[in-house]
Amino acid sequence: xxxxxxxxxxxxxxxxxxxxxxxxxxxxxxxxQPLVYLDNGATTQKPQSVLDAIEHYYQHYNSNVHxxxxxxxxxxxxAFEQAREKVRAFxxxxxxxxxxxxxxxxxxxNLVAASFGKAEVQAGDNVVISAMEHHSNIVPWQMLxxxxxxELRIAPVNAKGELVFDGYSALLDSRTRLVAMAHVSNALGxxxxxxxxxxxxxxxxxxxxxxxxxxxxxxxxxxxALDCDFYVFSSHKLFGPTGVGILYGKEALLNTMPPYQFxxxxxxxxxxxxxxxxxxPYKFEAGTPNIAGAIGLGAAIDYLSTxxxxxxxxxxxxxxxxxxxxxxxxDGLTIVGEAEQKTSVLSFLIDGTHPHDVGTLLDQMGVxxxxxxxxxxxxxxxxxxxxxxxxxxxxxxTLDEVxxxxxxxxxxxxxxx
Amino acid sequence: MSxxxxxxxDTITSQDLLEDLAFFDTWEERYxxxxxxxxQLPSMPEELKTxxxxxxxxxxxxxxxxxxDGQNLRFWVDSDAFIVKGLLAVxxxxxxxxxxxxxxxxxxxxxxGQIDLLKHLSPTRGNGLRAVVKRIQSLADTYA
Ligand SMILES: Cc1ncc(COP(=O)(O)O)c(C=O)c1O
Numbered sequence: 001x002x003x004x005x006x007x008x009x010x011x012x013x014x015x016x017x018x019x020x021x022x023x024x025x026x027x028x029x030x031x032x033q034p035l036v037y038l039d040n041g042a043t044t045q046k047p048q049s050v051l052d053a054i055e056h057y058y059q060h061y062n063s064n065v066h067x068x069x070x071x072x073x074x075x076x077x078x079a080f081e082q083a084r085e086k087v088r089a090f091x092x093x094x095x096x097x098x099x100x101x102x103x104x105x106x107x108x109x110n111l112v113a114a115s116f117g118k119a120e121v122q123a124g125d126n127v128v129i130s131a132m133e134h135h136s137n138i139v140p141w142q143m144l145x146x147x148x149x150x151e152l153r154i155a156p157v158n159a160k161g162e163l164v165f166d167g168y169s170a171l172l173d174s175r176t177r178l179v180a181m182a183h184v185s186n187a188l189g190x191x192x193x194x195x196x197x198x199x200x201x202x203x204x205x206x207x208x209x210x211x212x213x214x215x216x217x218x219x220x221x222x223x224x225a226l227d228c229d230f231y232v233f234s235s236h237k238l239f240g241p242t243g244v245g246i247l248y249g250k251e252a253l254l255n256t257m258p259p260y261q262f263x264x265x266x267x268x269x270x271x272x273x274x275x276x277x278x279x280x281p282y283k284f285e286a287g288t289p290n291i292a293g294a295i296g297l298g299a300a301i302d303y304l305s306t307x308x309x310x311x312x313x314x315x316x317x318x319x320x321x322x323x324x325x326x327x328x329x330x331d332g333l334t335i336v337g338e339a340e341q342k343t344s345v346l347s348f349l350i351d352g353t354h355p356h357d358v359g360t361l362l363d364q365m366g367v368x369x370x371x372x373x374x375x376x377x378x379x380x381x382x383x384x385x386x387x388x389x390x391x392x393x394x395x396x397x398t399l400d401e402v403x404x405x406x407x408x409x410x411x412x413x414x415x416x417x
Numbered sequence: 418m419s420x421x422x423x424x425x426x427d428t429i430t431s432q433d434l435l436e437d438l439a440f441f442d443t444w445e446e447r448y449x450x451x452x453x454x455x456x457q458l459p460s461m462p463e464e465l466k467t468x469x470x471x472x473x474x475x476x477x478x479x480x481x482x483x484x485x486d487g488q489n490l491r492f493w494v495d496s497d498a499f500i501v502k503g504l505l506a507v508x509x510x511x512x513x514x515x516x517x518x519x520x521x522x523x524x525x526x527x528x529x530g531q532i533d534l535l536k537h538l539s540p541t542r543g544n545g546l547r548a549v550v551k552r553i554q555s556l557a558d559t560y561a
Contacts, residue, residue: 031444353499354477354497354498354499354501355476356476356477356498356500356501357498357499357500357501359476360500361448361500364444364445364448371476372476386477386478386497387476411445415445415448415449415452416452416499
């Protein structure tokens, strides 16, 4: 298909049909039609190599880590720690022990709120978030502030869905302990100016947590370049399994933080008088971890390293550009979130229809989108809408699938209006 | 408060819907029909669409207001989504203007199975329909 895409720099050829072969689920049929999976913001699909790595672990070396004096345990421990190292390299963190396994973005944020937050946020302090956050990056801070007698400050977002930077920096002061912000908004696709956000926060001595849940699958992340204090994401949004997430934290900071949960793995010595906690990263990893999940995420990172990231980014840019062109040309469609800096999300409404109706009918045509408030009710409320229809893209999507979405929307319109 | 008045459960019965739906071969026809049913369901007066009458559904809003006249239960019911409203009309064809005993003895699961809409009535769809059915059943238990 010929689309009026950019005439910018030539890119490495990106063979999307070849890539799709790596993802078995993409061959699925829904009611005898090919699946058009445009719900990548909710979760991404898994390449065969990730599925294989998990199966291989269970078939060949399943055992507990860091404990058994036997061959399988050594192999499992090695693979588990190697996966941690892969995540370190993926984020360009300084040390592997700055990578903490959690069960997802949500738990990573809760860990920081329960540990750093409880220790550092006192009455009269404040925590700054933005109006476009996911509930996972709102509620833990709301609860923390309530308990501590601290203030939760909300950085404003403009009508295009962009952070109002001056509005944000005006909220910062010497009592700001933490800024917690999305790298990319899941509801709108806005890419936040995270480097500037970090610099402004550091200027007042505040720490910064970046929620990378929607960012990591789209471009390489470098936590040292960002200089953020915490960076969090979920494996399942990065082509890895569910039930695994990452908390990156700067070593010095993690060392000062109290443990989050207590039990096995996280201790060095236990007596009934006194317990000594383990070193990083184990101090924050109480109990048997999700070993298969960690290994699966490691395999996902390996898979990504076989792709040319500039080609991936160029393909995604082409997809989102084409989707926006079609959206703008579609009668009665309003795009929700028109930030200048935006990634692979097209959130929209169609005049006279409810997002739920649109999503239900698209589903009949095999097109999977998300509808609703996207766990970001405050920003929906600001825009005065009950929710949106959200198509979110990944590198395995095609221009034909964008067309399938709009063919579907034409039918939806004819049925509903 | 004005009295709820609607054709479903009165002049349009659950049996009528089953007979109509049997005519359709494609999903488009079935959905068109459901959407049209929704359009025949009178809108609930705005002043009744209050927080207390809201049946929590994740994706669309559903309001329900029962009126019991000592004999039968009648309902105001509405949704902001067309398809959900159409499905509410389907539920009304079975439950509206019925005695609590009739509601209790109506096999709604069997009815849903016959019209092949189970997918939309599944709790995971989060559209509030299951919650409406449960609410009506418990009202019937109360008044029986
Ligand atoms: C921006 C953002 N933050 C946090 C989360 C929560 O991630 P999880 O449910 O994997 O913990 C999501 C997932 O939808 C998200 O998009």
